[in-house]
Amino acid sequence: MTNLIIGLGVVLILIILYLIFRVSNLVSLAKTRTTTTDERVDSSNRANGALFLIFTIVALVSFFWYSFAHFDDYNLPVASEHGAWTDTLFWITMGVTVVAFTIISVVMAVFVYKFQHQKGRKARFYPDNHYLELAWTIIPAIVLTVLIFTGLRAWNEITAPASEEAEVIEVIAQQFAWTARYPGNNDNKLGAYNYKLIDAVNEFGLDLTDKNSFDDFKSLELHVPKGKEVLLKIRSKDVLHSLYIPHFRVKMDAVPGMPTQFKFVATKTTEQMRDELNNPNFNYELACAEVCGQAHFSMRMVVVVDEPAAYERWKQGQEAWLKQNPDYLKKVPAALREAAMISAGFEKELVGGVAGN
Amino acid sequence: MATTDIHVQQGVHHDDHEHHEHHGNFWTTYIFSEDHKVIGKQFLLTGMFWAVIGGLLSIIFRLQLGFPNANLEWLRPLLGGWITDQGKLDPEFYLALVTMHGTIMVFFVLTAGLSGTFANFLIPLQIGARDMASGFMNMLSYWFFFLASVVMFVSLFISTGPASGGWTVYPPLSALPQAMSGSGLGMTLWLVSMALFIVSTLLGGINYIVTIVNLRTHGMSFTRMPLTIWAILFTAIVGLLSFPVLFAAALLLIFDRSFGTSFFLSDIYIAGQALPNSGGSPVLFQHLFWFLGHPEVYIVILPALGITSEIIATNSRKPIFGYKAMIGSMLFIAILSFVVWAHHMFVTGMNPFLGSIFMLLTLIIAVPSAVKIFNYVTTLWQGNLRFTPGMLFSIGMVSFFLTGGITGIFLGNSAIDIQLHDTYFVVAHFHLVMGSAAFFGMLAGIYHWFPKMFGRMMNAKLGYIHFWITFIGVYLVFFPMHYIGVAGFPRRYYSWTNFQTFDGFFDLNMLVSIAAICTFSAQFLFLFNFFYSMFRGPKAPSNPWNSNTLEWTTPRVPGHGNWPGEIPSVYRWPYDYSKPGAKDDFIPQTVPFSETPESNLPHENDLIKLESTGTQGAVVVEKKD
Numbered sequence: 001m002t003n004l005i006i007g008l009g010v011v012l013i014l015i016i017l018y019l020i021f022r023v024s025n026l027v028s029l030a031k032t033r034t035t036t037t038d039e040r041v042d043s044s045n046r047a048n049g050a051l052f053l054i055f056t057i058v059a060l061v062s063f064f065w066y067s068f069a070h071f072d073d074y075n076l077p078v079a080s081e082h083g084a085w086t087d088t089l090f091w092i093t094m095g096v097t098v099v100a101f102t103i104i105s106v107v108m109a110v111f112v113y114k115f116q117h118q119k120g121r122k123a124r125f126y127p128d129n130h131y132l133e134l135a136w137t138i139i140p141a142i143v144l145t146v147l148i149f150t151g152l153r154a155w156n157e158i159t160a161p162a163s164e165e166a167e168v169i170e171v172i173a174q175q176f177a178w179t180a181r182y183p184g185n186n187d188n189k190l191g192a193y194n195y196k197l198i199d200a201v202n203e204f205g206l207d208l209t210d211k212n213s214f215d216d217f218k219s220l221e222l223h224v225p226k227g228k229e230v231l232l233k234i235r236s237k238d239v240l241h242s243l244y245i246p247h248f249r250v251k252m253d254a255v256p257g258m259p260t261q262f263k264f265v266a267t268k269t270t271e272q273m274r275d276e277l278n279n280p281n282f283n284y285e286l287a288c289a290e291v292c293g294q295a296h297f298s299m300r301m302v303v304v305v306d307e308p309a310a311y312e313r314w315k316q317g318q319e320a321w322l323k324q325n326p327d328y329l330k331k332v333p334a335a336l337r338e339a340a341m342i343s344a345g346f347e348k349e350l351v352g353g354v355a356g357n
Numbered sequence: 358m359a360t361t362d363i364h365v366q367q368g369v370h371h372d373d374h375e376h377h378e379h380h381g382n383f384w385t386t387y388i389f390s391e392d393h394k395v396i397g398k399q400f401l402l403t404g405m406f407w408a409v410i411g412g413l414l415s416i417i418f419r420l421q422l423g424f425p426n427a428n429l430e431w432l433r434p435l436l437g438g439w440i441t442d443q444g445k446l447d448p449e450f451y452l453a454l455v456t457m458h459g460t461i462m463v464f465f466v467l468t469a470g471l472s473g474t475f476a477n478f479l480i481p482l483q484i485g486a487r488d489m490a491s492g493f494m495n496m497l498s499y500w501f502f503f504l505a506s507v508v509m510f511v512s513l514f515i516s517t518g519p520a521s522g523g524w525t526v527y528p529p530l531s532a533l534p535q536a537m538s539g540s541g542l543g544m545t546l547w548l549v550s551m552a553l554f555i556v557s558t559l560l561g562g563i564n565y566i567v568t569i570v571n572l573r574t575h576g577m578s579f580t581r582m583p584l585t586i587w588a589i590l591f592t593a594i595v596g597l598l599s600f601p602v603l604f605a606a607a608l609l610l611i612f613d614r615s616f617g618t619s620f621f622l623s624d625i626y627i628a629g630q631a632l633p634n635s636g637g638s639p640v641l642f643q644h645l646f647w648f649l650g651h652p653e654v655y656i657v658i659l660p661a662l663g664i665t666s667e668i669i670a671t672n673s674r675k676p677i678f679g680y681k682a683m684i685g686s687m688l689f690i691a692i693l694s695f696v697v698w699a700h701h702m703f704v705t706g707m708n709p710f711l712g713s714i715f716m717l718l719t720l721i722i723a724v725p726s727a728v729k730i731f732n733y734v735t736t737l738w739q740g741n742l743r744f745t746p747g748m749l750f751s752i753g754m755v756s757f758f759l760t761g762g763i764t765g766i767f768l769g770n771s772a773i774d775i776q777l778h779d780t781y782f783v784v785a786h787f788h789l790v791m792g793s794a795a796f797f798g799m800l801a802g803i804y805h806w807f808p809k810m811f812g813r814m815m816n817a818k819l820g821y822i823h824f825w826i827t828f829i830g831v832y833l834v835f836f837p838m839h840y841i842g843v844a845g846f847p848r849r850y851y852s853w854t855n856f857q858t859f860d861g862f863f864d865l866n867m868l869v870s871i872a873a874i875c876t877f878s879a880q881f882l883f884l885f886n887f888f889y890s891m892f893r894g895p896k897a898p899s900n901p902w903n904s905n906t907l908e909w910t911t912p913r914v915p916g917h918g919n920w921p922g923e924i925p926s927v928y929r930w931p932y933d934y935s936k937p938g939a940k941d942d943f944i945p946q947t948v949p950f951s952e953t954p955e956s957n958l959p960h961e962n963d964l965i966k967l968e969s970t971g972t973q974g975a976v977v978v979e980k981k982d
Binding site: 093104126132141239255281282290293 | 448530622744763778780818845850936
């Protein structure tokens with residue numbers, strides 16, 4: 001019943017609008033019949049010119065007001081070294097473009113308002129001016145060159161190879177979760193993997209014939225040390241994903257068949273950020289930024305930044321993947337099995353027992 | 358600068374046209390017509406149909422984003438099973454909506470609807486030709502587009518849903534039906550439709566280029582062509598060079614999907630199974646896609662730039678400022694558009710060195726774009742502006758081109774792009790600079806040339822209302838997205854509530870959705886105005902805007918062959934508005950200099966003696982400063 005009433009109401013409104021339109025149409029027809037083209041440029045012209053000016057002023061005022069009043073709402077705190085740099089570039093570019101944008105917008109609005117049609121006035125025949133055109137080719141070119149070179153320096157630095165001492169961590173993407181693999185507490189090297197070895201348990205596709213893989217451990221949270229260079233090795237098992245840590249200004253696609261990487265230095269621990277934001281529940285988060293299917297929007301991983309000492313403690317407390325899944329020992333070549341058990345941290349007495357089999 | 362044009366005898370058969378009109382039946386006149394004007398209108402109506410569909414899809418997903426807790430049960434009659442039992446939008450269908458919105462708007466509305474309409478309608482009328490070089494190919498071009506439309510439309514209704522991996526259809530997501538249900542039949546139909554669409558674009562493009570180069574009327578040298586034609590010429594060339602690459606990408610994707618090849622697939626473990634594919638590269642697809650995808654942006658925006666240049670000059674009653682600089686910057690943009698594609702791929706894992714090269718080239722493209730903006734603004738300076746609806750939409754387009762273009766300087770900078778890539782900042786950027794700007798160019802063109810298309814005037818007042826709601830609405834929709842993007846919100850998210858980081862901006866998102874609904878509704882004012890005026894609008898004079906270009910020298914409704922009698926000759930450039938000394942504020946291109954001694958510039962007086970020979974095949978040497 002209510003639907004019917006709403007429907008009728010809508011129809012009624014449409015009919016009324018149509019009638020208004022018809023009447024105003026007839027009135028304007030009667031008017032235009034007696035006027036020339038020149039006079040047809042009527043009061044609506046003044047209204048439109050004024051509206052442009054009003055619109056520009058209101059829009060610019062709201063733009064500046066919102067940008068300053070709500071700065072904290074949209075400004076994402078930064079917690080990485082290169083992030084601070086790219087943020088600076090962002091705000092420099094913002095400064096340059098906002099100045100240009102404001103000037104051009106205002107000039108355009110003023111021109112639109114000021115030079116609206118007046119009866120008897122003739123526009124100025126002004127087809128070109130080479131100096132003017134040259135000026136506004138060269139000036140943007142110079143400004144852009146400056147922006148390009150500052151940007152290039154940052155980009156080259158950010159994408160340069162990581163140092164030897166960098167903490168290497170692998171992040172693996174799949175529909176719809178992230179997992180991290182750490183190089184372990186003994187050899188500190190990531191073991192080899194092969195996607196064909198992936199199964200329900202061996203989700204990394206860990207190649208257990210490689211001795212570096214024995215002590216690798218898995219984590220569902222990404223722990224990184226503060227103040228130390230971290231190199232994320234990124235890969236995907238199925239479709240494209242994109243590793244995105246907003247607070248670190250880190251983003252890199254995860255591509256199946258083509259491992260990628262991104263290096264950064266975190267500058268604030270989770271605790272420090274909690275204090276700074278006055279939010280005891282704050283966590284850094286890792287999101288997916290490349291559409292990857294139904295649950296793309298829920299591919300989340302918590303990122304924890306620790307003080308270096310706390311980070312080492314956390315690492316020591318982790319169990320090797322092989323130790324958690326001793327069934328997989330049989331995939332280790334017999335000759336390496338003992339080394340595997342030692343590396344993975346099996347209890348001493350067990351080591352002898354299994355190796356003897 | 359001196360240009361030499363040699364005009365050779367243009368086909369003798371033209372003179373026949375004054376003796377007979379084609380009297381076809383309904384089918385040959387309106388459906389399988391080879392007349393460029395009818396084909397242009399067919400493109401326009403199909404484009405408008407798609408614009409409504411594409412807009413509607415965006416309203417549905419904006420409902421989800423603006424009102425995440427709303428019960429959408431009332432949409433069940435429309436969407437059926439895509440509304441879950443809890444009355445929510447299905448997350449996978451959300452992605453399908455986003456994908457189809459993008460595909461439809463970019464290709465079907467702003468490529469076919471914009472280029473197809475105005476290239477077909479304006480080229481012969483503005484260069485003084487009876488019709489396109491090949492009417493039959495032109496007809497084929499529309500019907501291939503129509504077929505593509507049918508296939509794409511059908512894909513909206515299949516049970517596994519339409520393609521849903523984003524309009525860029527990156528594999529492996531789009532290649533593996535296991536990855537999402539939209540990658541099954543929906544994706545197949547998407548690829549078939551796009552293949553047909555590309556055929557349509559190529560057939561059209563070849564025709565546009567050939568017509569512009571070969572069929573210009575006597576005196577219509579390249580430097581006397583209206584900017585619309587220049588823009589369409591560049592658009593057609595860019596399309597001709599880039600669409601085949603998309604065709605190749607689509608073909609290889611079809612092979613990967615259906616015939617077990619591994620062009621784009623490698624090392625994949627999905628749905629509990631390791632796939633045998635190896636050696637392919639998903640990044641290769643992105644290179645191929647964006648080799649079209651970026652020029653495509655200019656395919657969309659260049660015609661809009663051409664149309665608005667023409668309309669702004671006409672309604673400012675001033676010559677366009679820097680005619681040659683406008684052509685030069687369009688040429689430069691067209692060339693550069695081929696060497697900037699990888700700026701969409703800074704963080705895809707491609708070699709960072711490539712990133713620096715593409716950043717350099719990308720930011721260079723801002724220079725010709727800036728020149729265009731400055732030239733537009735200078736054209737307004739000391740003009741005598743008449744705000745016809747076409748003029749309003751043109752100024753609106755310049756405004757969007759500025760607002761949206763300027764954020765390109767952020768995104769083209771690879772270091773800054775790391776953070777902004779795939780966030781709402783990008784969404785705001787391209788919706789303003791190419792989406793809304795091109796859309797406004799299209800609307801401006803429709804309002805401006807409607808009198809020539811249908812012989813009647815559209816209602817101006819409704820046009821003003823339509824403009825102001827749409828102009829303010831578009832800004833309210835896309836401007837807030839900059840803030841949401843700077844805050845890091847990723848695009849193509851069904852909801853952000855899983856993340857603390859993205860917990861906020863409910864107010865802005867709601868504002869955006871409400872503005873989107875209002876803007877979309879306002880388009881029905883336009884549709885009403887359009888169809889009502891087509892039949893009931895006041896009859897238009899043959900040159901309602903006092904414009905200089907050739908199309909306004911045709912009868913009120915140009916018939917087959919466009920001009921009764923001989924095709925007019927052209928004696929001057931199209932922008933002699935408010936020339937000092939002239940009695941009117943416009944001098945059409947068909948008026949010889951010999952008739953306007955009071956307003957001729959010195960070098961133009963020299964051209965008079967060339968006019969008097971008046972023979973076809975004359976050599977016209979034009980010297981300007």
